[in-house]
Amino acid sequence: MVSRLRARFWYTARQKILTSVVAVAVVGSVAGYAVDRALTPEDRSCAAGVERPEGSSECVGVNGDGYDFGVPTLTEIAGLIRTENRTLKSGEYATVALLLPLTSTDSGMREKMLYEVAGAYARQYRANHESNSETPKIRLVLANTGKGNAHWSATVERLKGMTGGEDRLRAVSGVATSSTEIRQAVAALTGAGIAVVGTTITADDIANGAGAGKNRYPGLARVSPTNGDEAKALAHFGKVEGAKALLVQDTRTGDHYTDTLKAAFSASLKGAPYEPQLFTSPPDPTEEGTTANTFRQITHLICDTRAETVFFAGRHTQLRQFINALGARGCAERPFTILTGDEGSYLGADAKLNRSALKAKLTVRYASLAHPDAWKPAPGRAVPATGGSTAAYETFLADIARASKKPIPLADGQAIVAYDAMATAVHAIRQATPQGAQYPEPADVGTQWPQVKGSLRVEGASGWICLDNYGNPFNKAVPIVELSEDGTQKFVQIAWPERTPPKENCLPPRRG
Structure with missing residues (x-):
């Protein structure tokens, strides 16, 4: 019975034609799907300006729209940056990028990254809301170089393309580790005419100095003392x-x-x-x-x-x-x-x-590099008359309180130094802006460092930031x-x- 039904169904001329058509359609559909997958590039994007490099699961790149790079501890602060950036009108701001290995898997490094982002945001907010309406206003973006800064090159290339258009990148801060990758990143950025302000880089050879061949990073400044x-x-x-x-x-x-x-x-x-x-x-x-x-x-x-x-x-x-x-x-x-x-x-x-x-x-x-008690008077310990001030540190405390619902730990100094580096970047951007202009040319920002001294110093929360002619802090409080x-x-x-x-x-x- 089954054999007769099978023969009747499959072997009539009409059914043979129908079966062949269906088979061809199925095979063609599968083949078309395979060809389409082979010819269509894999979508490796994570967010605007951020993607996964070939062979990596990390999301690296540049974003100021609230993306946390898959790091839950950064979600809150990234959202605050997004909110602040959205208040800015086209043409009234310059951008500062915070270049850090945000997706590091080392727990200590992750905490460091969080505190640095919080410090930078705190100073962005002050620059935009509590600086007597000085211009330009400041847009902050996060630039992730990946674990161990392994993907610094791709991120730096993206930053180099952000000096024009609506981005108007005028400075890069962060660059927080004294490593070969960071040295290469600094060389690439300054070589492209982008000003850089290092937060916690302390290596003596990631710096400029006197003598032939010593000005290797034109436009680099640092707020931390050298080793x-x-x-x-x-x-x-x-x-x-x-x-x-x-x-x-x-x-x-x-x-x-x-x-x-x-x-x-x-x-x-x-x-x-x-x-x-x-x-x-x-x-x-x-x-x-x-x-x-x-x-x-x-x-x-x-x-x-x-x-x-x-x-x-x-x-x-x-x-x-x-x-x-x-x-x-x-x-x-x-x-x-x-x-x-x-x-x-x-x-x-x-x-x-x-x-x-x-x-x-x-x-x-x-x-x-900084400590919350350094500029607090205490019994038997007077605050130095020069080199820093209690007032500057108290201003920082008011600002950092906005950066998180939970208190940001300050004992390791990371948030303090990042705040001061952003303050230095903002200072240079505004000093470089010609009268009547909305923002400076990129190359003019890094030329400001030799004038950051005397009455033009930055009153940092970590101490005075007085730069020498090569962008290095002079006699910085340690x-x-x-x-x-x-x-x-x-x-x-x-x-x-x-x-x-x-x-x-x-x-x-x-x-x-």
Whole structure:
């Protein structure tokens, strides 16, 4: 019965034709779909100005419309930036981009990014609403370079195309890590005539200076002291006896923060009796690697010396491992002080830090870029008469309160420095705007840095920003901070690269 029905259905002439037509249609449809998929480029967009690069799942690019780059902690602040940007009318604003690795997977770096964005937004709001209606107004956009700044090139290319049209990009801030990728990004931006204001870059070789070939980044300014200045401030503060000091340093090269910090510390330890103790961090220094094993051995060797002070030149992950190892040292009866650069600011939020190590006669101090107590008067501690002010810091406090429903932590200084970098960018943009014009030409913004001094200085929340002729801060306040047993970052005192605070006129002296 089934066989007769099958034969009748399939094998009549009419059914054969119908079956063939259906089969061809199905095959053609499938083939057409496959060809269409093969010829149509994959949609890799994430938001306006943002897309996933080939071979990556990260969303990188530039956006000021509230996109959070898939990072939930940025959602609120990105929304505030969108709201502020939407108040701006065509033709009345200039744009400042905040260039950061917003999609970093390192928890410490993610917190740093959030605080920097909050600080930049706080200063954008002040520029647009509480600066006596000065112009141009400021539009803020977020520029993501991806984890480890791996996609800096694509993002920088997008920024280079934003100097005209409705964007009118006039400055880039952020550029917060002293890495090879950031050095290349700064070179590309300044090479294209775009002014750059670094927030927390401290490497001495991502800077301009006197002499042939030293003006490698025309239009670059920084609001943080160099590693060299941090080291000098630490040495003046600590009054370290070279005969009782030792340097522990990373041998991994190409990290401009570490390379210049160990050079600066080495210069401060001339005549020290011991050769440096060496370790090698992983290519990505946020990874744990095997350096903890090396530090366990180094602590044995430190106990064999007469050292009392250890200068540490390395990133925060290895610093935490070293502290943990030194806290478990065999010579527990001997006190030690660790002195390091601003990467120490990450320690307060590092859950892997063994805080009991700080009870084992171990003191950890670092040169911070800013601290909330630096310009607050306290019993027995007067605020310096020059170099900064309580009023400037209190203005910052009022502004940063607008950036989040929850209080923004300030102890690591990231929000403070980002606020000051944005203030410096706004200052230069407005100083460069000709009378009667709505905004300046791109190339004119970076030429303002030599005049940011004296009465034209920026009254930063982190201290006065007085730039030398090469865009570097002169004698910038360096808060010395101590890590307490409970993880709080306790302000100790302000140190100065030039030993004492700047004079009232804040004019850098002639060098050489």
